Amino acid sequence: MSSAGIAGNSSAIPEFSSRPFRFGVSLHKRCTREEFVAKCQRAAELGFDVLAVPDHLWMPSPFPATLLAAEASDKVKVGTFVLNSGFWNGSILAREIATAQLMTGGRFELGLGAGYVEAEYQQAGIPFPSRSGRVENLRRAIEVARSDESTPGALPKPPLLVAGRRDRTLRLAARYADIVGLSVLADEPGTLRAITAEELDDRVAKVRAGAGSRFASLELNLMIHHVHPTENRAAAAEDLKAIAPAMSGEQRLEAPAGLIGTTAQMAEILRERRQRWGVTYISVHEQYMEALAPVIAEVK
Secondary structure, eight states: OOOHHHHTOTTOOGGGTTSOOEEEEEOOOOOOHHHHHHHHHHHHHTTOSEEEEOOOTTSOOHHHHHHHHHHHOSSSEEEESOEEGGGOOHHHHHHHHHHHHHHTTSOEEEEEEOOOOHHHHHHHTOOOOOHHHHHHHHHHHHHHHHSGGGOOTTSOOOOEEEEESSHHHHHHHHHHOSEEEEOOEEEETTEEEEOOHHHHHHHHHHHHHHHGGGGGGOEEEEEESEEEEOSOHHHHGGGGTTTOTTSOHHHHHHOTTEEEEOHHHHHHHHHHHHHHHOEEEEEEEGGGHHHHHHHHHHHO
16 A cells, blocks of 8 residues: 555654554444353454443443453453443443443443434433533533542543544543544434545544644544455445445545455555554454454554
8 A cells, every 4th residue: 555645644643653553342242141252252362452342222231241341351451432421320420430440450441422323312211412412411421430439449540532523522532531532424314424534634633633732642543334355445445335425436445434455455554544643543343353353463
């Protein structure tokens, strides 16, 4: 892969280029205890550093699953990626955070988000907040995460990841988080679409502006939604058409939601993204664990 496009990009972040990568996997499929344990152990064998559980009603409950993941492998970090802040009362959330950090021996990483699926709120019998209301719920959850109430005795507070796609959420992440989850999706009426590389340039620039002197100490995360090992990148780019219908084939190949190519090409793409955006923490959904494993071995 050529890095010419990155070298000419004014948003390039060369000071991040020597940082090591971390890799996380999102475990979202309901299964038996034995299947879940085996999946966690396999992820650790493949080189993943973080086992994370999301917070949707049709997926496993995040805190119990996180603790089981920690029991399954003592070599990795575990965490939530990400909690829907609107679902959690402050005191209850503080108890869960402190307990998770204590029961994992300090291996817990807390991920928070503003929530966005209205149907889930309806199913849970919770009024769906306005956009500003969801951001306010996130702000309160961040306060809880940073409070003494969430500190489990002698252990430190867990690292805080805040993920989002809109300006106010990114400002909160830039100001308070240890890890910023850069969403590669954008809201469209009734659905989500993949963003272009240039749109992610803009999001990273906003995080950098909001973080100020903190920016150099942040860890930036990217959730990749499609991993496709192939020698025919152009043909494989069509697989992203469903979430990137307006993009050209070349734009789909560059879109941060995807990772397409041979092992060597995908490894170089990750290095380029580290150079361009400062992204060093890469996450994928569990169905792409095996596909990403050779790339992890290539870049670590």
